[in-house]
Amino acid sequence: MGRAKAITHPSMSFRGDISSFSLGDVFQNLATNQKTGTLRVQSRDVECYVLFRDGKAVSCSDNKNPSISAWLVEKEIVTAEQMDEAQKRYRRAKKKSLGEILKDMEVLSLEDYKSYLSTLVQESMYEALSLQEGTFEFLEGLEEDLPNREPLAAGISFQAQSLLMEGARRSDDWQNIRRHMPSESEIYLVPPASRAKLLSETEDEVTKQAIALLDGTRTLKKVIAKLPYTRFDACKAIAHLIMEKKLRPLDGAALPQVASREGDPKEVLATLKAILEREPNNRELLERAARLSTQCGNRDEAATLWKRLAISFLEEGILPNAEKCLEKSIELNPKDLAAWEKLQDAIARGGDTRRLESFSLRFARHFQKLGLPEVVRDHLSEALKRFPRHVDLQLAFAEARFKLGEQKPSVESLLALGEERKCAGDLANAERVFAGVLCLDKTNSRARALFDEIRSGATAKRREARRKALRSACVAACALLVMGFLCYDFYVRRELFAITRAVYAESKLEPSKERELISRLRALEAKRPFSFTTVHELDPLRAALERKAAAAKR
Template identity: 30%
Template sequence: MSLPADFLLGTPPMSLQGDLSTLDLSGLLQNLESAQKQGLLTIRSESGEAKLFFEKGRLALFTSPGRAPLMDMLVASGTVAASDMELAKKRAKRGKKRVGEALVAKGVLSEGGLKEFATARLLDEACELIAIGGGAFEFTEGGIPRRAFDPEERALKLALASGPLLLESARREDQWKLIRDRVPSDAIHYVVQHPPRDPETPEAAELLANVVSMLDGTRSVAEVVAGFPHRLFEVYQLLADLADAHVLRMASPSDMNRLVQEIARKDSKRAWAILQRGLLTHPLSPNLLMTKAMIAQDIGELEEAAEALKVLVHQHLHCGETELALEGIERLKGLDPDDAFVWERSYELALQDKRKSDVLRDGKRLVELYRGPGLFKKAVVVLENLVEMDPGSWELVIDLAKNRADGGDRAAAVAELEKFGSVRLEKEEYALARRIYEEILNLDPDHAGAKATVSSIKSGELARRIEHRKKVRARVAAFFGVIATCLWLGYESSARRAYVGATHEIGRERWIEKRHYLEAIDAFETIRVDYRFSTTALYDVRRQLEQLRTKQELKEREQN
């Protein structure tokens, strides 16, 4: 897109609108300069609205939302001391003149120096705008709008020609790629590892000295650059050159941690700010996280302290450092006793290590925390583990039943209590059984079995019935014991008679004297098989068989 001829050549004043996607800003600036236009160029983009005023085609003024006044920038950059600026403002007010004039009149800085400062700032801002490139534009011919621009800058009558401006912008665009290769993030903190070479000019040496003095690890790149608001690009380029020459190195987590701890002794707020920036670059540094937890606790930022400790606990668990993780968890419990995350980790570790007392303690606390927001099902899972670990605890069983019921599973809750109550009754723990069945009635007031059981316990009828059943069981057991004894005696007597008969037969037939050992073995083997559970077979018959088999073996060896 090119500008209309009637706009470039014509009078009266005209306005022009368009989009920088069809006419780039560089071409627009060149056209305005060639036509010697005076007026306001407004550019609206995603980054906001910028206004530029042109005098005879040259850029004279710039403003955007939030842009600091020129006098404030002089103080922020250290060019003018705050005290000198205050005096200059008072003199300017009394003499009805500009603050810049008052500064020059008192010799705080020269008129050329003031204009150079403002020109450098304008150049930085214009180059940045050209680099952004996109957006809609509108140019309106005319004079300077009232109150649109800084009056101190208006008084300096700045004028940037488009040719040098565009050349500088192109140079910077190429340089930015190299700068970002060497200084990849504005959040980085640098420290000087060896002295840089001396620059060729005094002006460059002064800038280098000022920049190096700020590179002590306590400031990010963004903070260092912010100290030179009128020379942003120069400082970025200087930092890139120093990094490329290995004069600088990125501050390590240990460097940052040491600096933060040193500063925290005098200024905890500043230490906290530096620490936060250090964690942007090294978010998982154990030392920085531990220091964050300590400083945060000291300055009352308990949530921040807990956040840092949680990350540390996670790291320790990931690395298998259980003891360190437990130390962090105990600290977290002190910071926020109601944090379910902390008790969950503690409970899981106790389960893993089979520490029963800790499992019960942490599990009970976790159940309390789950019940508050109505997480009954999660509470039930924990209580099931606790009951399994301590099945005799009626408090845990009742708590489990209550949480089941509150979670909507009333039938399972009642069944759990009935099972536990019946065991208490069998053990004749009537007081505890009564409480359990009363709890069943709290959950299910119409439960007939629970009503009857509670009534029987109260009246003593249940105890009498149980005692009667015990007596009946004892009598039945005695009766069957007598029968079993009689049967056993008969069995044993039969075995003994068979043994005596076999012994007589062996003697009568003289099998031992005749060395007919196999016949004797057969006689005793029959008794062993027929009466294998009798004491006669287990002892007497076994002994006879061992002796006869030994004699048979000797006989067979003699024959061979």
């Protein structure tokens, strides 16, 4: 009866497993020993609290059955406006029960209210007794908190024996219900073609009204709430229809019908979410649900849906679509670390190192603004393995470490980086690094001196002077090299002239002198092989003389 909150009790009596010690035995034990306290039961998605006083069950609250106020509105016994007014008075008048307030408002008699409340509490206990797996824990001490306030004020109490008898009778029915209705958030519908025939063949009034409501627009939970019967009777009728396959669940094939439906976007969204429980990886459903959630202002829910859609794209390697979905998720929920990490993974898999480098810096700056230096440090420690020379990443990493108490190593690492950049001639980045050091440690004299030196231009001037000197030295060396080569070539030319000065015309060369001249030219060529004269003048002359000598011999 309404979702119960965890309660702190003064002492614990016992706990156990339902599969080895049934709840019926627990109820019997508590009744026999006339215990007072709260029995907490957990089984899968069910959490239930049963309050005992002197061995009698006096209250039951769980996360399946509605509270008495919600139940009265759902069954249209009290209007929503009347209940809102009653709740306002209820919060102000702490000594009056809700039933007394509704009586004062002349909305509902106190006798009828107690009857409805008794039935609701009793139904919750029967449902709890049907659980066959899970855990229980009994905590001694009476707790008059909000879920128990109304039953205690109404003086409701139930003997354990009567509860056990009816609970045992219903147990098989509840097992059948849970087998065919594992989730009440799903949507079922009666096929329109068979609706009229089914209504005419059905004699049970509960089933008839259930068929009328199962039109594919409501979750099972809403259908159960809408039926003017107990939760047990409503669930039993619906489970019977599902067992006989007279209902079918709404699936992805119904998306066009759902998308074209007019009305409250929240209702359409609830339908889409119900279908998603059956088809969690249907991308079309996920995208539609994400857009509707955004439209309805459910930012966190929309962000989760966009992230789920992105994960489905990532699994198939459709990276551009995954990145778009993750960007939307991050826009809706900027604090979602998992979405940021997924986006980083998608960019890394794309292989664009420049984008990854830029994203790493964006990631770091975002979580710096959120005041999460530990996240920044862990992220950048990995990013710097890929981009160890990136100055902005180094600065952000040092800042995060400094905030986490690593002051000395972070400052020293930045000083080393700044000096390295300075030696490499990257004065702009060196200046930024030293400025970063001073932001962290304003009294650092070493960083101040280096920063001022770069800012004043002295380093740049010295570096420019060295560059000019180097350029001048290079020009002078080149000039000397050219001059040396010219002198060397002139010397070779002079030797060649000395060898051939007796020759003024090829035709007047004495035959006996040809072999001597060729021999001397070959010696000069071997001695000075790398001069311009040797390559371009000596070779042709020697070749001509060899041809002439060969002709004369013939």
